[in-house]
Amino acid sequence: MQQQTPTIKVSPRQRTGTRYAQRLRKSGQLPAVIYGHKIDPVHISMDEKEILHHLHQGAHVMKLDVEGGKTETCLIKDLQFGYLGDNVIHLDFTRVNLDEEVTVNVRLRFVGQPAAATKEGAIINTVLNELEVICKVSDIPEEIIVDIAPMESHYLVSELHLPPGVRTEIEPTEPVVTISYVHEVEETAEEVEISDEAAEPEVITEAKPEDEASEETTEES
DSSP: OBOOOOEEEEEEOSOOSHHHHHHHHHTTEEEEEEEOTTOOOEEEEEEHHHHHHHHHTTOOEEEEEETTSOEEEEEEEEEEEOTTSSSEEEEEEEEOOTTOEEEEEEEEEEEOOOGGGGSTTEEEEEOOSEEEEEEEGGGOBSOEEEEOTTOSSEEEGGGOOOOTTOBOOSOTTOEEEEEEEHHHHHHHHHHHHHHHHHHHHHHHHHHHHHHHHHHHHHHHO
């Protein structure tokens, strides 16, 4: 499914700096910058709740309606997070054309339940939550659906069904999801433990004659 391109009203910023950005965030706005196409950067601010809503929906491209200016089609280039890493504090946008080819990360949505996952001790390990893809701006998918129901032991990048016009340069043999079994690890650990215990009496047995000989020598002296 191709993502819809939302339009967001933004305001130009005449000032920059840490303190000014902090005041913006306290008022429910997020600072951002528009770059690209050999045009001077434009410093803007936007409603925090609105932009976060679109980010959570997986949006990559947005139309930014700059107050007193023009509407520009932009790709989210970078997100800057706070020191705890749990909140967006700044965004970088780059101007794009709909026919321009870009590289973006698209989230993977897993569906289905592998039969192998119902076995005792089976654990599903998600290796990739998103995939780096290359496509035209107009072809960027909202998400890539991954049906893992037929999976037996692993699901590889080569097995992904990418939408038309979308490709990836990730190695085809790279795993997306794997299944491991806990009891195999436990059995191996038990074998090692038993082996270590079995080796211990041999050392004690070899040491006995020396101890006894030492005691006999003491008694003779």
